[in-house]
Amino acid sequence: MRKVLIANRGEIARRIIRTCRAEGVATVAVYSDADSELPFVKEADEAVHIGPPPVPHSYLNVEAIIRAAKDTGADAIHPGYGLLSENEAFARRVQEEGIVFIGPAPEVIGQMGDKLTARRIMQQAGVPVVPGGEDSVETVDEAADVAASIGYPVMLKASAGGGGIGMQICRDEASLRQAYQSLRGRAKAYFGNDAMYVEKYVERPRHIEVQIAGDQHGTVLHLLERECSIQRRHQKVLEESPSPFLDPETREQLCQSAVLAAKAVSYTGVGTVEFIVDESKQFYFLEMNTRLQVEHPVTEEMTGLDLVSMQLSIARGERLGVKQEEIKAQRHAIELRVYAEDPVSFLPSPGTISLYQPPAMEHVRIDDGVQSGTQVTPFYDPMIAKVIVSGATRDEAVERGIAAMQNFQIAGIKTNIPFLLEVLSDGRFRQGQYTTWFIQERAAQSNN
């Protein structure tokens, strides 16, 4: 592997460039009209313009990306996260062009991208799944029957959905019937697939996921867990590792289930098995992400490993260079996602960043994609930086997070930094007592 094209943008493109450079691998960036001045374009060894700002015309434009790879002689493509990273057809196309796709086999991406298939495979492998319909429901009456058999509350989900889009909690039959029609219509419009299913809704859950890595020689390792329960609109805001909720025994069971899940699909590459964990520490498979995730630096700062380096080495066909017993939590790490958004309403706040000065502090890692003068456009995700702090203890990491947020200067657009500071200072967060309802419950309390 001599030259990697990065089919992505912003902070993750820079992140991948960093490891490639350290390993002597050349990089090619691709960029839309909106991004020509961003740091990742300048930092890559080469950069190719691929189209106008809207993603279907640039970052999702498979032909333009393949052409860029061919024209620059890239022998591998790293898809980053989001965009084309979990697109089975893209992965297959890359391979057909004789280019290495840095990720798992296309079939695995397809299997895990369909929630019902994923659920069936995991159930067969002995990984606990949320009680619910084994098959998609075809009619609203069928949905109501399944809900009645497992008991309310239930979660109604679009099979092809994700990231909080296409799911709704239903607490009784009337709300299920109402949600069914609108969700089905939206699933068809959004994903071109209106398969729906019903599963038990886990009350006050925690979202805990396990990072895994599998090589082409059949070895699968877990890199411990990340807790990602602090979410707004089902989108993560803060992640940490180790989880303050797990005891050693549950942690071991959870991590072993993730390894089982990865082995069930002969997973190659780095990936994540997401679980929901209820108040009694019962855990259930939620989904598998067949890519590098936004929150991967939490695991890196906690274990001292470089996940992009692992991806490159797996893609080259090498064996994983680390043993399970060597992977340990060396520090407590927390990732804070800095979004261009109103800190109270969480509404997007695009605009021009007039001043951008991240904190320079020990054990504070900044993975960002912008600089002073950058225009934050409405075309892409609102995340502008990730601040990853770590400490010998959780308290130390939290204190460091507060200091980092206080010393992060961004002007010209609104950001959620004031909100992140509130979370870090919150008594229940400090005690590690929070669920995926944390943000909503906080908002409800402050309105009273």
Place this chain on the structure above:
Amino acid sequence: MKHVAANMAGTVLNILVQPGDEVSAGQDVVVLESMKMEVPIQSEVAGKVSEVRANIGDFVNDGDILVIVE
């Protein structure tokens, strides 16, 4: 006459009303999308829709008028 305006810059994802429709206060009339986030826009007042000034796929700025309710 009351204007329903965009509260952020983004793309019009869906328009839920047409001229002549009766809307109630708080009813969703337009769905905007910005930065991968869907944001429904509500009419603050009850009344009859007299004009829809946006089309699906349009790019709108914060403050742009989307719907007029009489």
